[in-house]
Amino acid sequence: MSEHHEVASKEKYGMVIDLDKCTGCGACTVACLSENNHYVREDESDKLHSVTWMKVYKVTNGAPFPNTKVAFIPRPCMHCDHHTPCVSVCPVMATDYNPLTGIVSQIYTRCIGCRYCVGACPYHARYFNWWDPVWPEGMHKLLNPDMSPRMRGVVEKCSFCNHRLQKAKDKAYVEGRKDLKDGEYVTACAEACPTRAITFGNMQDPESAVAKLIKSPGAFRLLEKLGTQPKVYYLSSESWIRELADNALGRKKRGGLA
Amino acid sequence: MDRAWIPEGVQRCSAGVFYAWMALWLFVLGGAVTTALLILWKGLNQTNMNDYFGFGAWITADLGVIALGAGAFFSGFLTYVVRVKELKALINFAVIIGFICYSSALLILTLDIGQPLRGWFGYWFPNIHSMLTEVIFCITLYFTVLTIEYVPLILENRKIYANPVAHTLSHNFHEAMAIFAAIGTFLSFFHQGSLGGMYGVMYARPFAFREGFFVWPWTFFLFIFSAISTGPTFTILITMIVQKITKKRLVPRESLSVLAKIAGWIYCGYLILKIADTYYWATEILPSRGLTWLEQYYGYQYGLWLLFAEIGLCGIVPALILIIRRLRENDKWLVLACALASTGVLLNRFVFIVQTLAMPVYPFDKWYIYFPSWQEWLTSLAVVAYGAVIISLSYRYLPVFPYERDLNPPAR
Numbered sequence: 001m002s003e004h005h006e007v008a009s010k011e012k013y014g015m016v017i018d019l020d021k022c023t024g025c026g027a028c029t030v031a032c033l034s035e036n037n038h039y040v041r042e043d044e045s046d047k048l049h050s051v052t053w054m055k056v057y058k059v060t061n062g063a064p065f066p067n068t069k070v071a072f073i074p075r076p077c078m079h080c081d082h083h084t085p086c087v088s089v090c091p092v093m094a095t096d097y098n099p100l101t102g103i104v105s106q107i108y109t110r111c112i113g114c115r116y117c118v119g120a121c122p123y124h125a126r127y128f129n130w131w132d133p134v135w136p137e138g139m140h141k142l143l144n145p146d147m148s149p150r151m152r153g154v155v156e157k158c159s160f161c162n163h164r165l166q167k168a169k170d171k172a173y174v175e176g177r178k179d180l181k182d183g184e185y186v187t188a189c190a191e192a193c194p195t196r197a198i199t200f201g202n203m204q205d206p207e208s209a210v211a212k213l214i215k216s217p218g219a220f221r222l223l224e225k226l227g228t229q230p231k232v233y234y235l236s237s238e239s240w241i242r243e244l245a246d247n248a249l250g251r252k253k254r255g256g257l258a
Numbered sequence: 259m260d261r262a263w264i265p266e267g268v269q270r271c272s273a274g275v276f277y278a279w280m281a282l283w284l285f286v287l288g289g290a291v292t293t294a295l296l297i298l299w300k301g302l303n304q305t306n307m308n309d310y311f312g313f314g315a316w317i318t319a320d321l322g323v324i325a326l327g328a329g330a331f332f333s334g335f336l337t338y339v340v341r342v343k344e345l346k347a348l349i350n351f352a353v354i355i356g357f358i359c360y361s362s363a364l365l366i367l368t369l370d371i372g373q374p375l376r377g378w379f380g381y382w383f384p385n386i387h388s389m390l391t392e393v394i395f396c397i398t399l400y401f402t403v404l405t406i407e408y409v410p411l412i413l414e415n416r417k418i419y420a421n422p423v424a425h426t427l428s429h430n431f432h433e434a435m436a437i438f439a440a441i442g443t444f445l446s447f448f449h450q451g452s453l454g455g456m457y458g459v460m461y462a463r464p465f466a467f468r469e470g471f472f473v474w475p476w477t478f479f480l481f482i483f484s485a486i487s488t489g490p491t492f493t494i495l496i497t498m499i500v501q502k503i504t505k506k507r508l509v510p511r512e513s514l515s516v517l518a519k520i521a522g523w524i525y526c527g528y529l530i531l532k533i534a535d536t537y538y539w540a541t542e543i544l545p546s547r548g549l550t551w552l553e554q555y556y557g558y559q560y561g562l563w564l565l566f567a568e569i570g571l572c573g574i575v576p577a578l579i580l581i582i583r584r585l586r587e588n589d590k591w592l593v594l595a596c597a598l599a600s601t602g603v604l605l606n607r608f609v610f611i612v613q614t615l616a617m618p619v620y621p622f623d624k625w626y627i628y629f630p631s632w633q634e635w636l637t638s639l640a641v642v643a644y645g646a647v648i649i650s651l652s653y654r655y656l657p658v659f660p661y662e663r664d665l666n667p668p669a670r
Contacts, residue, residue: 048308048626059622073622085462091390092379112379113302113372115312116390122462122619128312128372130303152301153372223619225548226462244622248548256622 010179012081012102013160014203014231015190016213017074019241021197022056024072029054031192032076035161037149039133051127053077053158054189059257061240071241074198076189077125077158078222078230079104085228086117086126086157094155102203102231103160111154118155122223123230126157160200161187182208203231220245263417265657269506269666276654283646290640293633297369306631313611315630316370319638321453321607323359324397325481326600328489330356330404331439331446336520338439347513350658351500352493353407358648360401362641369637389455396449403442407435411656447482454481457610464547465554466614468539476535477610480528487525488603490517491576495596498589500649506666508659515586518595522580525599529573536569553617556625560613564605572602 032054033040044050054076061069080086084104087097094111097104118126132152135143143149146163150156168185172178182201190200201210213219214233221230225248236242244256259273270276297304307314333352337345345352368374380394413419413428451474457466458475468475494514501508540551555562579585579595586592616626630638652658 046308048310049303057620057622083461085460088385088387089390089456089459091385091388091394092376092383093385094379094383110376110379110383111373112376114370114390115307115372116388116456118309118312119615120460120462124309124620124623127309128302130301130308132301151373155372223462225546226464226619228462246548247619247621257624 009100009102010204011100011202012204012231013165013185013201014079014102014210014214014233015076015160015187016199016210016219016233016235018197018199018213019071019073019234019236020238021195022072022074022193023195023197024056024058025194026056027192027194028074028189028198029056031188032158035144035147035188036159037143037147039131039135039149041131041134049130051129051156053125053127053156055124057257059241059244061238062256069238069240071236071238073222073234073241073244074189075123075125075222076187076232077104077160078123078228078232079160080228080230082227082229085120085122089116089120091116101165103162103165104157105159105162106155106157108148108150108154108156113153113155115155122226122228126155128155129153164188218242223247260655263415263655265416265655267663267668269668270654276650280647280650283643283650286643287640287647290637290643293636294365294369294640297633297637298374302370302372304631304633306629306634308628310626311612311615311628313615314628315634315638316366318604318608318611319641320363320366320370321611322604323641324363324453325450325485325603325607326489326492327356327359327363328446328450328485329491329493330359330407330489331400331442332486332489333493333517334407334435334439335443336517338436339443342516342520344510344513344516347509347659347661348493348497348517350411350656350660351497351509352490353404353411354649354652354658355493355496355645357401357404357408358641358645360397360404362644364397364401366637366641389452389459392452393449393456396445396452400442400445400449403438403445406431406438407442410435411652411658414657415655446485450482450485451478454478454610457614460614463614463619464544464549465617466610467543468535469543476531480532480535483524483528483531484603484606487521487528488599490521491525491580491596491599494518494521495593495600496649498593498596500653504653506662508662508665510661510665511587514592518580518586518592519583521599522577522586522595525573525577526581529569529577532569532573536565554613556616557627559627560616560625564609564613568602568605568609572598572605576602 029052038051054074057073057075059071059073079102081102084097087095087104091114092110092112094107095117096107115128118128129150129152133149165185168180172180182205186200190198199209199213201208203211205211216235218235218237219233220242221233222245225246264270330352333345333349336342337349368377371377384391410428410431413424418424454477455475458468458470458477461467468477470476470478494517497509544551576595576598579591612628618624
């Protein structure tokens with residue numbers, strides 16, 4: 001557990017999501033569910049009990065027809081970089097901030113399921129396993145062997161597909177390389193996005209696509225005023241979407257969930 | 259039938275009446291235990307908690323009873339460390355109430371964690387940065403202290419006391435009670451504070467976040483003050499209820515008045531701090547996060563009435579009753595003040611736990627409403643049945659109230 005993330009590392013992974021390109025198709029969510037061995041219950045209509053590491057919010061500008069505008073905000077874990085709210089509160093150190101990669105991960109076999117981290121996270125990126133994981137007959141053969149399924153009673157969250165990082169590093173090691181190439185390690189959601197709205201990579205590498213995109217004039221982060229320093233950035237040319245990202249912005253006229 | 263076990267010189271109801279009374283509470287308790295087993299078997303999907311409301315009725319009950327149980331450590335501190343002699347009449351009963359509160363809090367916590375079998379991880383993998391770690395350690399240790407304080411009273415049962423080992427043990431425990439009272443005070447200050455700190459440190463949750471001193475947010479200190487002021491009022495309230503049920507004066511009225519006066523003045527101090535804290539939160543902390551004060555309240559469930567009820571009706575009103583001698587000397591006013599103050603601290607804990615989570619943090623999100631499931635209600639209310647069982651057994655078989663015989667001389 002690292003309370004202050006001051007270790008200088010040449011790797012710090014982050015994500016940029018271009019909301020102008022996002023169609024809300026949900027491919028990122030499905031890819032995430034599949035990659036990370038999520039079980040799906042027969043009735044998933046209760047979204048307050050549904051585990052969706054990559055959740056897509058549908059928002060509107062609140063204006064009446066014909067001026068109504070709709071956008072989709074995909075929301076993985078923000079992997080907060082400053083005093084990560086979930087890491088500092090966990091009583092059993094089941095939540096870990098890796099200073100070498102900036103990835104916030106969950107140790108499922110240590111989590112006691114107290115849900116303090118769920119309360120501390122302002123992004124609702126943490127999910128509690130309310131039920132025993134059950135897969136349809138035969139489907140367990142399709143599970144990803146690199147990702148452990150989670151048991152009932154523990155909290156889980158997006159890990160930036162941390163297991164893919166391990167795999168990419170193994171490959172680089174075999175090939176005699178120390179550093180990963182840009183695009184060699186990407187998350188399942190970024191890979192699956194049909195419009196290439198999601199870009200993932202090393203923010204410390206100035207040549208990476210992510211590092212360039214986060215410098216875009218339209219780049220912003222969710223709830224930036226709270227000071228959590230998320231490593232997920234968004235791009236949008238629409239000012240009303242940018243105003244929806246933070247309580248400090250656009251107070252007079254505001255849209256909301258569609 | 260059980261006459262030999264009842265303390266000498268006191269009157270108790272017949273065994274038949276007592277067993278019928280106990281059967282009633284044990285029936286409720288049995289229902290709660292069955293529900294608890296159902297929850298352990300099926301999991302927390304039996305509750306109405308969800309991924310927005312990670313905390314609900316159980317944590318509210320936990321923090322509520324821990325605050326109300328503070329009467330034990332604070333009365334112990336006043337009796338053994340400050341030497342307020344009037345409270346000797348009350349200290350045994352305060353310890354029993356504390357024991358009930360803390361043991362039920364630990365039982366509820368066991369239910370509330372998703373992996374109860376991993377409960378010991380809290381001691382094995384402690385995160386020193388987490389306020390919850392401090393809570394886990396201090397509550398466990400303080401519960402041990404409460405048990406140590408309760409044991410000598412059990413050993414004083416007429417039959418058990420006849421055993422020379424029990425006799426000696428009880429005597430030696432009594433000799434060391436001041437040390438345990440001091441340890442209990444130290445531990446209690448920290449866990450009461452840490453429970454408040456748990457919410458104050460959630461800097462990304464504007465409803466709960468507070469600045470503070472060093473590593474402790476202001477809620478740390480507010481929770482201590484609210485507990486040491488309302489805990490004794492709860493002790494007084496339960497004492498008055500027991501007196502009403504048994505139709506006896508068990509504690510000299512002066513003892514209750516002294517404790518009520520001390521609690522009342524501390525409650526006044528707490529309310530001043532609480533009002534200042536609320537003002538600073540509304541005018542500084544919330545605007546710094548792009549929020550306004552009125553945005554923190556919503557509808558009936560989370561309306562402004564909660565704030566006025568907590569600080570006004572259940573705050574200023576009972577505080578005034580408790581510090582005005584004429585009123586606190588009147589039994590009815592005293593009961594009213596104690597009931598209101600106890601409700602006030604429950605409201606405070608509810609607001610910090612549930613409203614913090616109900617309030618939307620995203621500008622595009624909405625308020626969510628939480629209402630506990632019957633399983634949560636039953637297991638939370640079981641604390642009342644559990645308390646009734648422990649108090650009934652203690653009152654019948656143990657010399658809980660040292661002045662009972664003097665206050666209720668046998669009819670000539």
